[in-house]
Amino acid sequence: MFNFIRTEKQYTKADREKMARAPGRPHGRVAGGWVSDLVSLGKAVVLCGMCQKKFRAKKCGYEVRRLMPDKPYVIGECDGCGNTTRDGQLYMKRQEK
Amino acid sequence: MEFVGTLSGSAPILKKYQIAATTTIVGVPHLITASSGSGLAIATTTSLADVIGVNLDTATYVSAQQTGNANAERTNTFVINPDAIYKVRLSGGAAAGTALPLQTVTTASSDGLVVTTAAEWSSPSMDEGSVWGYSGANVGQLRKITSVSTTAGTVIVPFNYDTVVGDVFLRAPVHPMTTVVAQLCTELTEIDATAAVSGASFLVIAMLHQDLAGDGRNQSYVLGVFGDHFLNRLS
Numbered sequence: 038m039f040n041f042i043r044t045e046k047q048y049t050k051a052d053r054e055k056m057a058r059a060p061g062r063p064h065g066r067v068a069g070g071w072v073s074d075l076v077s078l079g080k081a082v083v084l085c086g087m088c089q090k091k092f093r094a095k096k097c098g099y100e101v102r103r104l105m106p107d108k109p110y111v112i113g114e115c116d117g118c119g120n121t122t123r124d125g126q127l128y129m130k131r132q133e134k
Numbered sequence: 135m136e137f138v139g140t141l142s143g144s145a146p147i148l149k150k151y152q153i154a155a156t157t158t159i160v161g162v163p164h165l166i167t168a169s170s171g172s173g174l175a176i177a178t179t180t181s182l183a184d185v186i187g188v189n190l191d192t193a194t195y196v197s198a199q200q201t202g203n204a205n206a207e208r209t210n211t212f213v214i215n216p217d218a219i220y221k222v223r224l225s226g227g228a229a230a231g232t233a234l235p236l237q238t239v240t241t242a243s244s245d246g247l248v249v250t251t252a253a254e255w256s257s258p259s260m261d262e263g264s265v266w267g268y269s270g271a272n273v274g275q276l277r278k279i280t281s282v283s284t285t286a287g288t289v290i291v292p293f294n295y296d297t298v299v300g301d302v303f304l305r306a307p308v309h310p311m312t313t314v315v316a317q318l319c320t321e322l323t324e325i326d327a328t329a330a331v332s333g334a335s336f337l338v339i340a341m342l343h344q345d346l347a348g349d350g351r352n353q354s355y356v357l358g359v360f361g362d363h364f365l366n367r368l369s
Contacts, residue, residue, distance in 0.1 A: 061150065080211065081191045105145070110145050112144075123145070127148065129190070
């Protein structure tokens with residue numbers, strides 16, 4: 038005979054980091070529509086080398102943003118295809134000069 | 135806070151995370167999700183414990199189902215490099231954008247070791263902070279404050295010239311490779327240079343101090359890294 042004492046699950050900080058991570062583009066959602074949603078909300082958009090060719094940034098009021106002068110690329114998950122990219126481009130809403 | 139690079143030279147690593155509060159401005163440091171929290175929490179003026187990074191975009195947090203079953207998830211994009219270097223403006227008050235107060239010398243110092251002004255130096259304490267020439271013979275020179283009194287800040291390495299009545303200096307409670315904490319402004323995007331050396335864990339690497347010609351009251355910055363990043367706890 039065993040007695041089990043149920044306690045509240047102890048989440049580690051790593052668990053909580055994982056829970057906070059945004060899942061990204063929903064399954065079945067077309068990439069173009071997802072990126073359009075991000076654009077309409079004025080969000081930052083990360084695109085890999087392949088997906089950059091399909092994104093007309095200027096037309097959307099977006100521009101390439103270099104966070105580091107000597108590093109044109111960012112590392113992250115492509116908002117288009119969802120793949121992790123090491124040569125991604127960050128697009129941000131164009132700032133009025 | 136503006137991301138300007140990394141200590142390792144790595145490219146910025148961007149991640150999207152759910153947030154637990156509305157953000158209206160970019161460059162705000164966010165902390166790891168609190169226990170029972172719904173997403174990344176916004177830092178406070180005196181705490182940067184387990185920081186994740188700063189947001190690059192903004193979002194309005196919601197916690198109710200949306201009309202037409204629209205997505206209620208709200209995310210922001212963050213730079214998450216643990217060795218990220220940030221450029222942070224020095225503000226002259228608790229509100230971001232405030233000009234640094236001028237410190238005009240009221241009593242001359244014949245050895246260049248003491249900056250005596252009408253302002254209080256010991257409360258909040260500017261000890262271990264920085265003082266630099268804004269105008270006068272010592273313009274542009276920066277020294278570490280090693281002791282303070284109610285009316286003066288003292289340095290060990292003297293200014294090149296004697297300080298005379300009417301010389302103007304600026305000061306901040308942070309100094310490179312010394313300061314491990316800094317109090318942030320209400321908006322959390324700048325350092326409150328009028329608060330004592332205390333508060334959030336932020337390691338200052340360099341001072342980008344400016345004088346009169348460089349609009350030092352409004353254009354003085356520090357470069358630094360978070361001292362307690364979630365992915366690399368340095369302190």
